[in-house]
Amino acid sequence: MTLTTAQLTISLDGFLAGPDQTLDQPLGLGGEAMHGWMFADERTEVDERWREHLARPRDAYVMGRNMFGPVRGPWSSYDGEWRGWWGEEPPYHAPVFVLTHHEHEPIEMAGGTTFHFVTDGFDAALARARSVGNGDVLVAGGASVVRQALAAGELDELRLEIAPVLLGTGERIFDPTTMANGLEVLAAEHSPLATHVHYRVVR
Amino acid sequence: MTLTTAQLTISLDGFLAGPDQTLDQPLGLGGEAMHGWMFADERTEVDERWREHLARPRDAYVMGRNMFGPVRGPWSSYDGEWRGWWGEEPPYHAPVFVLTHHEHEPIEMAGGTTFHFVTDGFDAALARARSVGNGDVLVAGGASVVRQALAAGELDELRLEIAPVLLGTGERIFDPTTMANGLEVLAAEHSPLATHVHYRVVR
Known part of the structure; x- marks a missing residue:
């Protein structure tokens, strides 16, 4: 049986990242404060x-x-080969299916991570991921991909690390497309820096 | 020492009430499902x-x-005396300061509840509430009043009952005006129907 999960750090007001995301500040203004627990x-x-x-x-x-x-444009717009920002040995040690509009050959990294580039949408990427091993798949992010997984009703479990931080604006994890899912609280624990909640998604 | 708190049931996506709030459906579409825990x-x-x-x-x-x-208009627009929708013995048993734009004499109910109508804003209502007894004040709601309390930096503690429900749209508890508050998780517990979190507000 396959298992499709997501595990994300969000602000108490529901943002995965603050406003003004840039390459130097990928979590947006104030966003790093959410990750204090980690x-x-x-x-x-x-x-x-x-x-x-x-x-x-x-x-x-x-x-x-x-x-x-x-990857914001076609691969040909990069000088040399662009291998992502996870370094030569990314922490995944497994196939990673990357949603993009631009085709590219798989990129094999050290330590067992191979990036595969999928241009035919979320469902296709998830199907390919589920065909690996026992189909234990993490929808790693960002917000848009998690929203697509929720909107498609394809998540089995969701773990949220709710940081006691209010960002005010930014990139939301939930929106009207994600509301069809029923959720049940399986576990919750806390530290001063986060409330960790494990949800089962009921379809 | 006074203590000003709020304790609210919200959806996982941060709404105090769903869309389309009416007199018959004061919590909006889907909003009642949040209160299953209670x-x-x-x-x-x-x-x-x-x-x-x-x-x-x-x-x-x-x-x-x-x-x-x-009370949506001046009191004179009501036939007879409008005494709120809490019945003759409301569950408060204490003074309740109601923010309104329309002046009215206090209304004394059975069981010790007296509704006082305050027309000069949230700060004035809070000051009057804090002058009662030891100043143990609950900011009872709705969303707009809680947001005003957070925006003013006047909450000492916030308890959220986060229901595993996604409403998609509706009335938010947080917005950009509330983000200046620092929060610390003091306690968290869960049942299948809610994650209960007790926050200290750090100013």
């Missing part, structure tokens, strides 16, 4: 447990082009 | 504890006119 010098035992769950190995990943790259 | 036939022990906290006695309350009434 990057604190001494993580609490609770925060560490949820971070380990996020980092556990999966069979495959689906992500948007901005999370890979970003 | 109105289930058999409440869980966790849900019951948070409900009891919401219902505990306070020295005074601040609420918006729609939560009292609603």
Whole structure:
């Protein structure tokens, strides 16, 4: 049985990133503050447990082009080969299916990560990811890809790390397209820097 | 020392009420589903504890006119005396300061509740509420009054009952005016129907 999940850090007011996202500030204005639970010098035992769950190995990943790259134009507009911003050994160690409008050969990285570029939409990327191993797939982000997964009713579980941060504006995780999903709370834990909630998606 | 708090049930996507609020459907389309944790036939022990906290006695309350009434026009437009929709013995048993644009004498109800009508704004209503007893004040709602309390930096604590419900659109609890507040998670518990989170507001 395949398992399709997402695990995301959001602000209490529902943003995955603040306003004014740039290459230097990919989480937007104020967005880094949400991730204090993960990057604190001494993580609490609770925060560490949820971070380990996020980092556990999966069979495959689906992500948007901005999370890979970003690749904003055709590949020919880049000098040399653009291999994303995850470094030579990305932390995935599995196939990663990247949604993009521009075709490209797969890029094999060190440590078992191969980026595959999918130009025929979210459903096609998810189907390819589910065909790997046992089909344990993480929809890694960004916001648009997670919204597509929710809108398509394809998530089995959703883990949210709700940071006690108010960003005011920015990129929302939920919008009217995502509301058809029923959710049930399976678990919740907290540290001063996050409320971790594990939802089952009921279709 | 005074204590000013709010305790609200919201959807996971941040709405206090769904779209199309009417007198017959004050929580808007889909909004009632958020309150399942409170109105289930058999409440869980966790849900019951948070409900009891919401219902505990306070020295005074601040609420918006729609939560009292609603009083949408001058009082003279009503036949007879309009005494709100809480019945003859409202569940407050204390002074309730109602924000409105239309002056009215206080209305004394059975059981110790007196509705006072305040026409000079949120700060004035809060000051009057804080002068009662020890100043243990609940900002009861609706969304606009809670947003004013957050925007003014006047909340000491915020308890959110985050229902695993996505409404898509409706009346938001947070907006850009509320983002100046720092929050810290003091406690979190869950049932299948809600994640209960207790925040301290850091100014």
